[in-house]
Amino acid sequence: MKTLNIMYVEDNTELRDALAEMLAGPGRAVVAFATGEAALAAWAAGAPDLLVTDIGLPGMSGTDLTRIVVARNPAQWVALCSGYEHGGHVSTLGKNVRTLPKPFVFEQLQALIDEVNDALSPP
Amino acid sequence: MMGTLRASLRSKHLPLSFVITPRNSKTFHVPAMNLSAFISHNSDAIVDDWEVFAKTLLPVADTMSSLALRDHCREILQATVADMQTRETESERAAKAQGNAPQEAGADTAAIAHGALRHLSGFDLVQLVAEFRALRASVLALWSRQKAVGLSAVSPSEDSEIEQIMRFNEAIDQALAASIDSYSTAVTTSRDMFLAVLGHDLRSPLQAISMTGRLLLRPELSGEARQAAAMRIERCSTTMGLLINDLLEFTRTRLGSGIPLARTACDLGTICTTALETIRAGNPEQSFEEQISGDLVISADGPRLHQVFLNLLSNAVQHGDRDKPISLKATGNAHGIEVRVQNFGRPIAPAALQKIFEPMVRATSPETDTSELSKSSLGLGLFIVREIVVGHGGSVTVQSAQDEGTVFTIRLPLAHEPAAPA
Numbered sequence: 006m007k008t009l010n011i012m013y014v015e016d017n018t019e020l021r022d023a024l025a026e027m028l029a030g031p032g033r034a035v036v037a038f039a040t041g042e043a044a045l046a047a048w049a050a051g052a053p054d055l056l057v058t059d060i061g062l063p064g065m066s067g068t069d070l071t072r073i074v075v076a077r078n079p080a081q082w083v084a085l086c087s088g089y090e091h092g093g094h095v096s097t098l099g100k101n102v103r104t105l106p107k108p109f110v111f112e113q114l115q116a117l118i119d120e121v122n123d124a125l126s127p128p
Numbered sequence: 129m130m131g132t133l134r135a136s137l138r139s140k141h142l143p144l145s146f147v148i149t150p151r152n153s154k155t156f157h158v159p160a161m162n163l164s165a166f167i168s169h170n171s172d173a174i175v176d177d178w179e180v181f182a183k184t185l186l187p188v189a190d191t192m193s194s195l196a197l198r199d200h201c202r203e204i205l206q207a208t209v210a211d212m213q214t215r216e217t218e219s220e221r222a223a224k225a226q227g228n229a230p231q232e233a234g235a236d237t238a239a240i241a242h243g244a245l246r247h248l249s250g251f252d253l254v255q256l257v258a259e260f261r262a263l264r265a266s267v268l269a270l271w272s273r274q275k276a277v278g279l280s281a282v283s284p285s286e287d288s289e290i291e292q293i294m295r296f297n298e299a300i301d302q303a304l305a306a307s308i309d310s311y312s313t314a315v316t317t318s319r320d321m322f323l324a325v326l327g328h329d330l331r332s333p334l335q336a337i338s339m340t341g342r343l344l345l346r347p348e349l350s351g352e353a354r355q356a357a358a359m360r361i362e363r364c365s366t367t368m369g370l371l372i373n374d375l376l377e378f379t380r381t382r383l384g385s386g387i388p389l390a391r392t393a394c395d396l397g398t399i400c401t402t403a404l405e406t407i408r409a410g411n412p413e414q415s416f417e418e419q420i421s422g423d424l425v426i427s428a429d430g431p432r433l434h435q436v437f438l439n440l441l442s443n444a445v446q447h448g449d450r451d452k453p454i455s456l457k458a459t460g461n462a463h464g465i466e467v468r469v470q471n472f473g474r475p476i477a478p479a480a481l482q483k484i485f486e487p488m489v490r491a492t493s494p495e496t497d498t499s500e501l502s503k504s505s506l507g508l509g510l511f512i513v514r515e516i517v518v519g520h521g522g523s524v525t526v527q528s529a530q531d532e533g534t535v536f537t538i539r540l541p542l543a544h545e546p547a548a549p550a
Binding site: 017019020022023024027086107108110111 | 331332333334335336338339340342343353357360363364367
């Protein structure tokens with residue numbers, strides 16, 4: 006089984022540590038960043054299979070980050086985490102951009118990871 | 129009648145008017161003047177009248193200088209006059225042809241700005257409407273007083289008084305509608321921002337607790353990892369608890385009741401130490417210095433002051449350099465008690481320093497980039513600090529510099545005077 010590379014962007018230290026710990030496991034590799042700028046630099050060096058980012062970040066917002074990476078790679082999988090209802094607004098960002106409510110339960114993220122795994126694994 | 133007569137040719141649209149200055153009396157411009165001319169010539173007297181009323185409205189008005197208030201009122205009056213003159217021209221036009229002349233744009237600018245700024249100063253909608261009612265009443269009262277003494281006769285060629293008053297009312301209504309509209313927009317914007325930031329500040333630790341709880345269910349987790357997870361849950365709960373307390377207090381002050389204080393004899397030294405221990409427990413990697421001296425027994429609301437020091441210390445942890453100690457210094461003498469909370473790190477910009485005690489939701493102006501603000505915290509903590517300290521008859525100040533770091537100083541009087549209604 007191929008390892009799924011996940012990039013996680015969250016400015017709250019506690020949450021970043023907690024989710025990074027939760028995500029780490031067999032079949033998954035996680036790198037976490039506190040800012041959109043740092044994540045973008047890392048993305049440019051090597052894009053992950055899935056980018057999970059908070060929307061409200063200091064400096065570059067998660068939405069801005071998503072716009073930039075999707076512009077460069079329209080097939081990039083992205084999960085935007087927000088306490089806000091964004092409605093249809095997110096679907097215009099890219100075909101593989103999804104939202105996760107905040108707080109989400111791990112199953113919701115797991116379901117998205119499964120979807121990405123299915124989409125990426127050859128039929 | 130003693131007075132001076134002076135011809136005025138301020139506007140080619142206006143009839144010749146004269147300034148009559150009775151001794152010991154305000155200057156009124158009469159006669160043969162229509163209402164719009166009357167307003168523009170007597171705007172000082174109208175603004176005076178209106179300002180007296182605006183000041184009775186509420187204490188929040190003190191956040192805006194008298195000068196700024198007068199400027200707004202004057203601008204709104206000018207816009208009203210311009211609007212009335214447009215309507216006059218339109219009615220002439222309409223007499224010839226039943227066309228619908230487009231409304232001049234731009235006349236509402238002052239009213240729009242006024243609405244947004246009134247939201248900023250904490251006015252409610254009722255107070256905003258009352259201001260316009262007062263403006264209308266001032267103008268009409270002054271005008272009718274002139275009529276009563278027979279100084280201002282309407283020339284036969286002019287519109288009837290009723291028509292002029294109707295035009296004035298329409299213009300004021302339009303300004304009021306514009307003000308209310310911008311006020312509502314400001315309310316929506318700040319509510320959205322409030323929710324967005326609340327989402328961030330409250331949901332992040334909640335999410336962390338939820339994830340950590342799930343992590344603890346893993347049987348393979350080491351004892352050390354379990355320990356770390358439990359501490360994370362505790363820290364996040366403290367963060368959320370502080371925020372919820374602040375939200376409750378904020379809502380209380382918003383509802384106008386102020387923060388209720390229950391005074392008992394309490395030792396401020398103990399309160400400081402307890403708060404410091406709470407913050408220390410949540411931030412084991414941060415070093416703290418504590419210095420407590422003198423008589424610190426005071427008649428005060430202990431739990432509220434505890435909240436004050438929790439907020440100040442958690443603010444220091446949040447903004448200070450991790451590798452420099454945060455210091456808490458409390459001293460008491462015959463005059464009162466002084467507590468200083470100091471952290472090192474990047475100094476706060478002077479502009480931000482001025483607004484630091486304002487809750488972010490109030491410090492929103494139309495020019496502010498909302499995306500920028502939504503990234504900061506709610507900023508309720510320091511607002512609550514100030515409310516509680518001022519409620520105790522004390523003061524809180526802040527200084528920030530590269531070398532001395534950021535220092536919040538709280539001064540509390542020993543013998544408290546009942547706080548004057550703010």
